[in-house]
Amino acid sequence: MSVSQSTTKPEKPYPEFPLFPHTRGQWVKKFRGKQYSCGTWYDENGKSNHVAALARWNEIRNRLELGAAPQRKSSDQITTDRLVNLYLDAKNAKVEVGDLSKATFNQYKLVCRWLKDNLGEHRLVESLEPIDFVTLRSKFPKEWRTTTIKNQIVLIRSIFRWAYEAGLLDRPVRYGDNFSKPKPKRVKAEKAKSHKKEFTAQEFWTLFKHAPPQIRAWMLLGLNAGYGNSDLSRLKVARATGEWLDVIRGKTSEPRRCWLWPETRRAIKTVLKNHDGGELLFQSMFGQPLVAEDGTRDAVTGEFKKLREACKVDRKGVSFYALRHMTETIGGQCPGVPNVQVVVDFIMGHKDDSMGGVYRESIPDASIKKVCQHIRNWIMDAKPSRLRV
Template structure:
């Protein structure tokens, strides 16, 4: 039996799951907590005395998410998002508040604070996660009645999302803009920009890329996308192969990832609290090419690929390269076992012809 410092509760870990018991201040010797632990060993769910608090709900939810992370059902980035949601919830609602005493005014205050920090899309995501947090407490039998969120604790309407997209303006790059980026970028960013343009690589894709999944001699890359677990098989442009060879040739070592910055740090987040460093590191690249630092980011290259690759007329091949996960109702995707290399090449070659125009030979 040990003390969970963040919550002040006695706890015990068994088979990857953390069990929480009494507050240390209420059970200083851990006697009642030990009795509850014996209930766990006997196969029964322990019942804690005292009120179930907001911090307890967060701890239980994160313990549940940790087990999913350990089982490979969610990614570290997703776990980080849930953890951040708990932090913001506890910043707006006192952690010692009884869940049963929560009322719509608490969630109105939380929504107001979230709206000051995030745009409509991110706001809607965090609201959904907060609802999931307290929904889990109900489903797990930790509370007896549903939490009263009130009519205002809802995601922004679709009209607001459309308005935001219009205000953000262009979210892809044209061919001339990509050439501007390639012209001023160093070898690392040149390769990353090409991967984003020719294969729809996102921030995490390039941050966690390793040489193990690339066959430069054959000009192919094959691996499951970290975010979705969908297998991706990607034919590489000659320009991309050449750029990756340069990166490997000058790799400083010290990291298994393909891309390492000038200070010897890769682009993953060592503390596992913020996903990766691509977003911030790409801003100087944009600035060097004469772009404003706001409005577009590295992920816009992924949107560029999707937009241009669809001109090949084979959306299935485009989705395969992007690593998109199909919906459960898409029966064609469930029955389809593979997409031929010929179709994949046609998709990436369509983008190459668009980018290099007259320079590209049949």
């Protein structure tokens, strides 16, 4: 990703200057509720470009007042290559201030590369028509699931929407009906045909029996506390040595609290016997966090995959994260707990944007413990009698 102009945001050359420096490297004017890009902050020699930008604005304003749509200069026209670079610059700025994860940013990069490869890097964005998006969708790999298609379409449309809202385009891009998200009915039908993302209790114990101590601790935390790969990777020793586990979930920044089973506590103590004294409870064999923050490495996925294959418990789509699905499903069936879904959401670290979530200050420990005990009873009832936990 490169930016040809200086990235130092300029001040207005004088207080009455009618344009403002937009974060996307353009002098911009807002007029009648719409933003108009009038040229870059700096010219190719690194000198202020505000005089040319003002002249461009006067040209646009004259056309608007005459009732004609403004015409862009060829130098201001946005190609696919320039669009994705500017978009990634904007998202990278969010990464730098902590508003976006590096892993999510890398997913955006992959989609941007795919978009550029399939539209052509020199294609003018404002020339795109619905027929182009019919062609674009036809290039989706045949093996993509409906949810993957949905996510790809949502993200691609968000890139073009961002460009319009940032003042880089004079009008929204028109996609046509063929570039809409798949219907919910189709998503549900495909989900109904796929494997459930959960292990049976017998499969859990088969895996557990053959797992080394660290993976046993992963599995118990996965089912007891609804911990996913990144949750394990971020878990600190200081947080995991008591009866209660309190953390802020990295993905949602939501507080979560869980009562740890005696078996989970013993498994953690076993891991600590060979611990190197570092801050993190778990590490890869190379002494690194289990999951790289940029999403490029995931030891949990790799090690658990080996275990599943060795135990012949390896179904497509049923990975370590399936344990989190089981926490949600089994915990939600706990009898005798008022608002049990609210309690499960708190254990899982789900975000609650409802009015109840805004005003709710606490959840009783008794309710949390009862849900955790319910999950424990479900799995322990199926434990082979000779297997020690």
